[in-house]
Amino acid sequence: MVVVGAGFSGLAAALALKRAGAGVRVLEARDRVGGRVLTRWLPDGTQLDLGAQWIGPTQDRVRALVTRYGLATFPSAAHGTPTVLWDGRRYAEPPAPTGAVLALLDAYAQGVDPAAPWAAARAEAWDRRTVADWLARAAPDPVTARYLGRQLAGGLLAAAPAEISMLQLLFYLRSGGGSAMLLAMAGGAQQDRLVGGPGVLADALAAALGPDTVRCGAPVHAIVQDRTGVTVRTDDEVVTAGAVVVAVAPALAGRIRYDPPLPALRDGLNQRMPMGSAVKVHAVYPEPFWRADGRSGVATCADGPVTETVDNGTPGSARGVLTAFSYGAEATALRRLSPPARREALLDALVAIVGPAAGRPDEVVEYDWSADPWTRGCFCGALTVGAWRAYGPELRRPVGRVHWAGTETATRWAGYLDGAIEAGERAAAEVLDTTDQLSLK
Amino acid sequence: MVVVGAGFSGLAAALALKRAGAGVRVLEARDRVGGRVLTRWLPDGTQLDLGAQWIGPTQDRVRALVTRYGLATFPSAAHGTPTVLWDGRRYAEPPAPTGAVLALLDAYAQGVDPAAPWAAARAEAWDRRTVADWLARAAPDPVTARYLGRQLAGGLLAAAPAEISMLQLLFYLRSGGGSAMLLAMAGGAQQDRLVGGPGVLADALAAALGPDTVRCGAPVHAIVQDRTGVTVRTDDEVVTAGAVVVAVAPALAGRIRYDPPLPALRDGLNQRMPMGSAVKVHAVYPEPFWRADGRSGVATCADGPVTETVDNGTPGSARGVLTAFSYGAEATALRRLSPPARREALLDALVAIVGPAAGRPDEVVEYDWSADPWTRGCFCGALTVGAWRAYGPELRRPVGRVHWAGTETATRWAGYLDGAIEAGERAAAEVLDTTDQLSLK
Numbered sequence: 001m002v003v004v005g006a007g008f009s010g011l012a013a014a015l016a017l018k019r020a021g022a023g024v025r026v027l028e029a030r031d032r033v034g035g036r037v038l039t040r041w042l043p044d045g046t047q048l049d050l051g052a053q054w055i056g057p058t059q060d061r062v063r064a065l066v067t068r069y070g071l072a073t074f075p076s077a078a079h080g081t082p083t084v085l086w087d088g089r090r091y092a093e094p095p096a097p098t099g100a101v102l103a104l105l106d107a108y109a110q111g112v113d114p115a116a117p118w119a120a121a122r123a124e125a126w127d128r129r130t131v132a133d134w135l136a137r138a139a140p141d142p143v144t145a146r147y148l149g150r151q152l153a154g155g156l157l158a159a160a161p162a163e164i165s166m167l168q169l170l171f172y173l174r175s176g177g178g179s180a181m182l183l184a185m186a187g188g189a190q191q192d193r194l195v196g197g198p199g200v201l202a203d204a205l206a207a208a209l210g211p212d213t214v215r216c217g218a219p220v221h222a223i224v225q226d227r228t229g230v231t232v233r234t235d236d237e238v239v240t241a242g243a244v245v246v247a248v249a250p251a252l253a254g255r256i257r258y259d260p261p262l263p264a265l266r267d268g269l270n271q272r273m274p275m276g277s278a279v280k281v282h283a284v285y286p287e288p289f290w291r292a293d294g295r296s297g298v299a300t301c302a303d304g305p306v307t308e309t310v311d312n313g314t315p316g317s318a319r320g321v322l323t324a325f326s327y328g329a330e331a332t333a334l335r336r337l338s339p340p341a342r343r344e345a346l347l348d349a350l351v352a353i354v355g356p357a358a359g360r361p362d363e364v365v366e367y368d369w370s371a372d373p374w375t376r377g378c379f380c381g382a383l384t385v386g387a388w389r390a391y392g393p394e395l396r397r398p399v400g401r402v403h404w405a406g407t408e409t410a411t412r413w414a415g416y417l418d419g420a421i422e423a424g425e426r427a428a429a430e431v432l433d434t435t436d437q438l439s440l441k
Numbered sequence: 442m443v444v445v446g447a448g449f450s451g452l453a454a455a456l457a458l459k460r461a462g463a464g465v466r467v468l469e470a471r472d473r474v475g476g477r478v479l480t481r482w483l484p485d486g487t488q489l490d491l492g493a494q495w496i497g498p499t500q501d502r503v504r505a506l507v508t509r510y511g512l513a514t515f516p517s518a519a520h521g522t523p524t525v526l527w528d529g530r531r532y533a534e535p536p537a538p539t540g541a542v543l544a545l546l547d548a549y550a551q552g553v554d555p556a557a558p559w560a561a562a563r564a565e566a567w568d569r570r571t572v573a574d575w576l577a578r579a580a581p582d583p584v585t586a587r588y589l590g591r592q593l594a595g596g597l598l599a600a601a602p603a604e605i606s607m608l609q610l611l612f613y614l615r616s617g618g619g620s621a622m623l624l625a626m627a628g629g630a631q632q633d634r635l636v637g638g639p640g641v642l643a644d645a646l647a648a649a650l651g652p653d654t655v656r657c658g659a660p661v662h663a664i665v666q667d668r669t670g671v672t673v674r675t676d677d678e679v680v681t682a683g684a685v686v687v688a689v690a691p692a693l694a695g696r697i698r699y700d701p702p703l704p705a706l707r708d709g710l711n712q713r714m715p716m717g718s719a720v721k722v723h724a725v726y727p728e729p730f731w732r733a734d735g736r737s738g739v740a741t742c743a744d745g746p747v748t749e750t751v752d753n754g755t756p757g758s759a760r761g762v763l764t765a766f767s768y769g770a771e772a773t774a775l776r777r778l779s780p781p782a783r784r785e786a787l788l789d790a791l792v793a794i795v796g797p798a799a800g801r802p803d804e805v806v807e808y809d810w811s812a813d814p815w816t817r818g819c820f821c822g823a824l825t826v827g828a829w830r831a832y833g834p835e836l837r838r839p840v841g842r843v844h845w846a847g848t849e850t851a852t853r854w855a856g857y858l859d860g861a862i863e864a865g866e867r868a869a870a871e872v873l874d875t876t877d878q879l880s881l882k
Contacts, residue, residue: 128573128603130826162569162827221662221698251712255696257662257814264718264811265776271692271817274712274825277705332831335706370705373698376712384715385571385826386603390773 001431002027002232002241004220004256007035008062008417009405010247011205011214012424017245018209020432025239026209027232029219029374032199033206035420036378038367039197046317048282049197050367051378052417053312056184056191058177059418061425062201069204072195077311078185080294083353085301087143090353096144102179104138105152108166109173114411117171118392127389131169132161147302153328154307155300156182157382157415158276160328165385172382175414185298189416190310198417219374223402224259230401243434245427247405249381250395251275252374262399269394272387273408275377277370279326279334281346283361288313288320290354297322299353305330306349322350322358335370380415381408396426403427442872443468443673443682445661445697448476449503449858450846451688452646452655453865458686459650461873466680467650468673470660470815473640474647476861477819479808480638487758489723490638491808492819493858494753497625497632499618500859502866503642510645513636518752519626521735524794526742528584531794537585543620545579546593549607550614555852558612559833568830572610573602588743594769595748596741597623598823598856599717601769606826613823616855626739630857631751639858660815664843665700671842684875686868688846690822691836692716693815703840710835713828714849716818718811720767720775722787724802729754729761731795738763740794746771747790763791763799776811821856822849837867844868 001017003010006028014024038050054076055062066073084091112120120126131153132145139145149161156172157164176182182189194200206214215237222233223244232239246253254262254270262270288311290297297311297320305326312323324346326334334342343364350358369378383392396409405427410419442458444451447469455465479491495517496503507514525532553561561567572594573586580586590602597613598605617623623630635641647655656678663674664685673680687694695703695711703711729752731738738752738761746767753764765787767775775783784805791799810819824833837850846868851860 124603128571130569130571130574132569132827133571133574160827160831162565162830163825164827255698257696261812261814263776264809264817265773267814267817268715268718268773268811271715272825274709277709277831329831332706332709335704336834368705370709371702373702373708376705376708384604384713386573386601386605386769389603390601390718390770393777 002230002239002244003247004232004244005035005247006033006206006214006216007247008202008420009407009424010245011202011209012421013245013247013405013428014209014213015205016425016428017431024209024213026214027218027220027234027239028214028216031216033214033216034199034202036369036375037198037202039199040365042284042319042363044317044319046284046319046321047197047314048321048365049193049312050280050365051369052198053193054190055194055417056189057187058181059413059416061421062418065201065205065421066194069201071200071204073192074195074315075192076185076190077313078296078298079291079311080296082296083299085299085303085353086147087302094144094147096140098144098148101138101144101148105170105173106178109170109178112167112170112174114171114175114414117167118389120167123167123389126167126170127165127386129166130162130385131164131166134166135161143302147300150302150307150327151183151300155325155327158278158327158379159382163328163385164382165388167388168382171388172414175410175412175419176416220256222257222259225401243401243403243431245403245405245424245431247424247427249273249275249406249408251376251381253404258402265391266394266397266399269391272384272391273381274384275370275375275381276379277328277331278378279331279368280366281324282312282365283322283324283347283350283358284363284365285320285322285357285361287318289357290320290322293355295354297354301349301353304349304352305334305345309350309353322354324350398430403430443671443680443685444688445673445685446476446688447474447647447655447657448688449643449861450848450865451686452643452650453862454686454688454846454869455650455654456646457866457869458872465650465654466682467655468659468661468675468680469655469657472657474655474657475640475643477810477816478639478643480640481806483725483760483804485758485760487725487760487762488638488755489762489806490634490753491721491806492810493639494634495631496635496858497630498628499622500854500857502862503859506642506646506862507635510642512641512645514633515636515756516633517626517631518754519737519739520732520752521737523737524740526740526744526794527588528743535585535588537581539585539589542579542585542589546611546614547619550611550619553608553611553615555612555616555855558608559830561608564608564830567608567611568606568827570607571603571826572605572607575607576602584743588741591743591748591768592624592741596766596768599719599768599818599820600823604769604826605823606829608829609823612829613855616851616853616860617857661697663698663700666842684842684844684872686844686846686865686872688865688868690714690716690847690849692817692822694845699843706832707835707838707840710832713825713832714822715825716811716816716822717820718769718772719819720772720809721807722765723753723806724763724765724788724791724799725804725806726761726763726798726802728759730798731761731763734796736795738795742790742794745790745793746775746786750791750794763795765791839871844871
């Protein structure tokens with residue numbers, strides 16, 4: 001079997017296939033495994049997770065692998081009071097009631113089967129309405145609408161509230177176990193981090209596959225299938241197999257050339273699932289000065305270029321790390337600025353959150369996943385407004401010998417490491433289910 | 442210079458470059474020129490235009506070329522009374538007032554500069570609202586909302602009303618000169634057809650370029666640029682030049698590999714401009730029997746799988762041709778049916794429009810542009826909801842030596858043959874403007 005992509009989903013698929021006795025080759029475009037995770041180290045050992053970084057409760061699949069490979073986690077830093085920036089002022093919590101709106105969304109989400117959002121009783125109305133438009137009516141005032149739109153479409157999907165349909169948001173809320181679980185640090189999706197960065201888990205998965213299984217630096221550009229099998233082409237290699245698991249996001253899967261061409265509906269899906277757009281910037285300081293003020297460094301902002309910050313310090317390092325996230329239209333606007341203007345805009349936003357010392361970082365470290373040709377955005381892909389009903393049923397439907405993985409195809413914790421693993425294991429099971437007709441090559 | 446794509450936009454770009462004295466190579470993936478046009482002939486000479494087929498008033502660029510190359514047009518058939526299918530009943534015109542809603546949209550469209558829709562005073566509100574949601578409030582009743590949504594998002598953009606933002610619709614209305622101009626047969630965008638099909642104009646443009654200029658069967662898969670020039674790769678050819686005009690839709694331009702990779706914002710645009718989804722089916726009868734009943738064969742339907750029909754007969758042929766269009770979610774649903782079930786659904790819809798004789802065609806002829814790997818949808822690409830404001834400014838912005846054409850980048854008659862020509866000529870002018878630094882290679 002061949003797996004395209006050595007992110008968590010591709011590695012999980014390959015491991016499941018291997019355990020079932022199949023021969024597996026994993027072809028990865030980058031020079032490393034792990035997909036949308038990347039860790040950089042400062043000389044003093046400070047760990048900067050530039051991509052995906054958290055695991056939390058109920059993410060049983062990723063937790064099981066962390067345990068199996070004997071890896072260590074540490075709790076995300078959260079000492080003190082969070083900050084809410086609201087209409088230009090700082091608060092410890094939103095000054096308007098946001099809980100009622102979140103509760104309503106969570107109740108709606110109960111009506112969405114994450115394996116078939118298109119079948120929800122209210123799917124038509126939810127698929128045609130943007131989160132921005134819904135909040136404009138459901139929230140008690142414009143600032144609350146803006147705050148919640150940025151927190152939900154931005155914080156969860158790295159998109160503008162105008163780009164996300166209610167159906168996509170409700171699917172995501174359901175998939176991750178509700179807004180409280182998704183938004184929380186301790187007790188939620190941002191609870192824990194991996195010692196050494198999440199890449200250590202990807203490395204462990206790759207090591208478990210054994211030598212010569214994963215080939216890096218091998219972007220797949222063509223997949224040819226016929227009655228006898230599938231042929232996968234990289235720039236300088238041709239691999240044949242009984243089936244292939246494509247474990248990259250639909251936006252990238254659509255850039256591979258297929259022969260025969262993908263059916264209209266599957267290609268239509270690939271055209272309608274853009275990756276999120278996030279700017280994630282680490283500002284590094286001599287120390288986490290905000291803790292002395294009783295602030296946690298965790299902030300959510302109703303205005304300005306930055307939507308969220310977290311204290312991203314690591315045990316064993318004295319440095320303070322404040323990580324800022326900008327999403328959707330704000331991220332796009334930042335990308336249009338010159339590097340100095342962009343840095344200034346980001347630091348001004350941090351000053352507004354934790355005070356003037358934020359304006360004098362030792363370093364500012366960033367990685368732009370939207371510029372990376374083998375990712376093209378983060379956190380994940382989301383179906384465009386109006387696309388779930390028409391194209392959603394294609395998300396996991398195999399096309400002959402081509403099976404689809406990637407966290408976008410998960411039903412539980414879609415968009416997260418845990419969902420990536422679920423998706424890879426599900427795609428592997430599909431392949432194994434059809435091995436009556438296929439050799440376990 | 443190199444041009445990618447020998448549709449009308451690429452051919453127009455190449456001609457403009459050649460007239461300015463530049464050497465030009467056009468690389469085309471298909472085995473023919475013309476892009477989204479294709480004509481099939483029945484043995485008796487009946488002309489079936491399977492793709493783009495109409496030209497109309499104010500489409501001055503395409504009309505000038507028709508005149509220059511001495512080609513003939515004929516008026517679209519429209520004898521008798523049109524049919525409106527509305528809540529299961531037939532009318533000669535909508536039984537509810539639709540004109541007021543169209544007039545309001547046209548007035549709004551006056552506030553949209555087609556060269557910069559993102560700068561409209563109400564751009565934010567219009568970009569976050571879908572046509573479906575807007576109509577649900579603006580139309581006097583649900584049937585009118587459905588009818589207008591299908592006619593506008595469907596008939597103009599081959600999309601579901603839930604997939605199209607108000608800003609996208611208003612841009613399109615403005616670009617084409619208003620709803621009356623866009624929707625009308627005589628006096629509007631569907632007024633005339635080309636004798637021999639629109640492909641004869643593409644052939645004339647290709648002939649004017651001279652021999653050995655257009656290479657067919659040459660899909661471009663990589664574009665490499667550096668300070669000295671650009672290198673364009675097909676499967677078996679490497680062409681170098683001073684600049685390249687990419688004259689394919691963004692959804693397809695995004696599938697080419699670029700080195701250096703495209704900037705995040707341009708790639709983000711390519712991820713957010715899916716092609717429309719239309720099923721266009723020609724039912725051929727011994728004669729245009731509907732004319733005997735005083736019906737024109739032109740229909741618009743508020744319900745059912747078919748949104749529109751036209752009498753697509755050609756002078757000199759006695760056959761009756763009824764062409765049915767299905768769009769968006771209805772087209773997707775048709776694609777999920779088995780071929781016999783799909784044929785039955787389509788013919789049932791035609792029977793509802795022009796009577797039982799429609800159920801007994803001699804032939805049913807179809808071409809699925811969404812399944813064609815070098816088109817992947819029609820009529821054109823449309824920016825997804827919420828994407829115009831953030832990504833619209835990238836639509837025509839060159840990336841180094843790479844310039845963008847294709848009807849999606851036009852400001853006047855975007856989505857039409859005329860817009861394709863405008864876009865090609867504009868991209869060629871950009872290239873020529875920068876030839877101080879470039880050789881006219």
